[in-house]
Amino acid sequence: MTSLTLRVNGREHALAVPASAPLLQVLRNDLGLNGPKYGCGLGECGACLVLVDGVAARSCVIPAGGVAEREITTLEGLGTRDRLHPVQQAFIEAQAAQCGYCLNGMIIATVALLARTPRPSEAQVRAALSHNLCRCGTHVEILQAVERAVELMT
Numbered sequence: 001m002t003s004l005t006l007r008v009n010g011r012e013h014a015l016a017v018p019a020s021a022p023l024l025q026v027l028r029n030d031l032g033l034n035g036p037k038y039g040c041g042l043g044e045c046g047a048c049l050v051l052v053d054g055v056a057a058r059s060c061v062i063p064a065g066g067v068a069e070r071e072i073t074t075l076e077g078l079g080t081r082d083r084l085h086p087v088q089q090a091f092i093e094a095q096a097a098q099c100g101y102c103l104n105g106m107i108i109a110t111v112a113l114l115a116r117t118p119r120p121s122e123a124q125v126r127a128a129l130s131h132n133l134c135r136c137g138t139h140v141e142i143l144q145a146v147e148r149a150v151e152l153m154t
């Protein structure tokens with residue numbers, strides 16, 4: 001076990017975790033943050049995305065100890081039940097969920113995209129989401145959700 005402090009969603013957490021524990025495991029098992037999902041566990045599907053200093057990162061392949069000094073934001077840290085983040089609101093309005101398992105990654109990737117490119121082209125949106133897998137095939141609604149998020153944020 002190793003001791004570390006993680007800054008997650010604006011709060012500091014002192015933890016004792018196995019030295020090699022992936023960030024995803026610590027977020028879900030130790031902090032009860034179940035927004036990030038376990039999909040492939042190999043850095044391939046995007047279900048586990050979180051923001052690390054505002055950049056989308058695959059928490060299943062990042063050792064928790066490697067991000068101890070960084071600002072981590074999970075889906076839970078984007079908005080509140082009463083005041084959703086505009087990207088969350090847009091995904092609801094566009095009915096972009098079928099099973100919903102990929103949505104954590106889609107939303108986090110969209111938040112990161114719009115932070116660096118507030119008015120992306122469709123090609124930029126497709127590129128930003130191209131490594132997030134959706135097995136239900138709701139890609140059309142997901143693209144509409146990103147379009148709506150741009151409207152809500154500008």
Ligand code: FES
Nearest residue numbers: 039040041046060
């Ligand atoms: Fe992390 Fe698939 S669970 S990329």
